[in-house]
Amino acid sequence: MKKVAFYTLGCKVNQYETEAMTELFEKEGYEVTDFDQYADVYVINTCTVTNLGDRKSRQMIRRAKKLNQDSIVAVVGCYAQTAAEEISQIEGVNLIIGTKDRSRIVEFINQLEEQKQQINAVGNIMTVREFEDMKVTAYKERTRAFLKIQEGCNQFCSYCIIPYARGPVRSRKPEDIVEEVKSLAQNGFKEIVFAGIHVASYGKDLGNTNLMDIIKRVHNIDGIERLRLSSIEPTTIDEAFVADALQLPKLCPHYHISLQSGCDETLKRMNRKYTTAEYRKVVRRLRENFPDVAITTDVMVGFPGETQEEFEKSRQFVEEIGFSQLHVFKYSPRKGTPAASYSDQITPKEKERRSKIIIKLAENSEKRFLEKFIGREMDVLFEQQLKDKARYYEGLTTNYIKVIATSNQDIHGQILKVRLNKIGKGCINGDIIK
Ligand code: SF4
Incomplete structure (x- = not known):
């Protein structure tokens, strides 16, 4: 029996896509093995959100070939999409697929076995308009199922490479989502996490639906006890959203609302589409209606031009909101994005210092949140x-x-x-x- 091994970098969407590719290989009769074991095919599902993702991706390519010199090494995902040419030059890479056509991976592998010549299947993602349907019916070692409902992003935050790696917003058809949730429920999954590149944009390309519609459609499926959103924008949580959420007991009182900066000037340069005042209002709205709600977020430090004063504003805002969990990212210039060419880059040392300050703040605020639940x-x-x-x-x-x-x-x-x-x-x- 032929063996395949996967290595996944990056976000929940990548993890979902790896699960979907795993099922495709299993259907073809492959046995799935660990990445540090001998395999016939190694698939590296890459990430390019930071430089670290790129570096790690390259490392794993080399490791795969060391494990089996004759293996087929497939490099797929965001880094492959944005640097196909560069990857094709790395010795030992047999197949490159970007962020589309991963549903055809087995077909490409079969083709490779015959023609023995590198295949570069990466095309222009900016012109793709269709959601690529990849199904997952079961997750190994998990009881929560991540379900990809949406692909791509039209926001173009000035630091972010994702719109170039994933292309424009494409939403999965509601009937396909419902069908997959039903099959996950039949396989014993009690919690579904809606994942996507920009979940808040769900339905924008379809025209006749939106995120709340799809939450409602899935809410009453038997066997599903919980629905969670992976990450949303403050602008999604308007009064109508909260009024609907109050009627949906399975929708978890947990909102990951991306902040990035608590300073309006920085937010503007980041091309984020909200202000701190709007963010504050949304948090207040949620807390008034869902007293136990957890608000989690991402914060970036060291964005170009973030002065001490701006950082301090951001720090104070983060402290004021009191997140239950927070991920801190140090800004990392991504080639091809506007912010990478800004002249006032912050030194790595200063980014590190700011990162430590926010991490400390996050620990304290997580502790304060947890304390509220002792005895409950x-x-x-x-x-x-x-x-x-x-x-x-x-x-x-x-x-x-x-x-x-x-x-x-x-x-x-x-x-x-x-x-x-x-x-x-x-x-x-x-x-x-x-
Ligand atoms: S919203 Fe901004 S940060 Fe998020 S994926 Fe889109 S461009 Fe990137």
């Missing part, structure tokens, strides 16, 4: 057993608190009531009471 009884969807600790299981509340509890039985995939007792590192330890 909450429903936890248990996702996995801790690797090094038998009897210890890890799961999530609807508002994205990681909970660890012990059990003598296998509780993987179950939603159980847990009393939350003590704060651990980025989690709460609790006792199962039901």
Whole structure:
């Protein structure tokens, strides 16, 4: 039996696409193995959001060829889309696919076995208008299913390479989403996470639907207990959205609302389409209506021209909002984006310093959020057993608190009531009471 191994970099959308490609190989009779094992085909699903993603992608290409000199190495995804030429020059690369045509990967591999000549299948993504349907019916070792509902982004934030790597907004047809959710529910998945490159844009290209419509359509599917949105924009959460959300008990009170900067001048240069005042209003609206809501976000430090004063404004805003979780990114210039050519770049040392300040702030604000729930009884969807600790299981509340509890039985995939007792590192330890 032929073997295939995957290595996935980057975001949830990439992970979804790897799962979908895995199913395609399995259908063709391949056995899936770990990336550090001998395989006939190695697939590296790349990322290009930062320089680090590019570097790691190149490293994995070399590692694959070392494991089996005769293997077929396929490089796919965002980095492949934006640097196809560069990748084609790396020794040992047999197949390059960008962010479209990954559904044809097995076909390309078969073709390669016959013609033994590198295939570069990367085309112009900016002219693609159709959503490429790739299905996932099961996830290994997971009880939450990420479901890609949308592709591409039309926002063109000045630092971001993604619109060039993924192309314009394309939404998946509502009936295809419903069908996939039904099959995931039949396979025992209780939570669905809507993922996409710019989920907030869902439906914009279809014209007759939007994000809330698709949430409503999926909400009543039997077996699905929770729906979560992976990342949205502040502008999505208007009064109508909140009024609808109040009627949808399965929609998790957890919103990842990308901030990037808490300073209006910086936001403007980033070409982000909201102000801090609007952001604040949205957070207030959510907290008034969903008292347990978790607001998580991403913050970028060291964007070109971010003065000390601007950084300080951003820091104060982050502190004021009090996020339950926050990811900090140091700005990394991406070739081809406007911000990469701005003259007032911030030094790596200064970016590091700012990053540390925000990380510290994030830790404190996460702790404050968790403290509010000590003593409470909450429903936890248990996702996995801790690797090094038998009897210890890890799961999530609807508002994205990681909970660890012990059990003598296998509780993987179950939603159980847990009393939350003590704060651990980025989690709460609790006792199962039901
Ligand atoms: S919204 Fe901005 S940061 Fe997000 S993918 Fe689109 S261009 Fe990139």
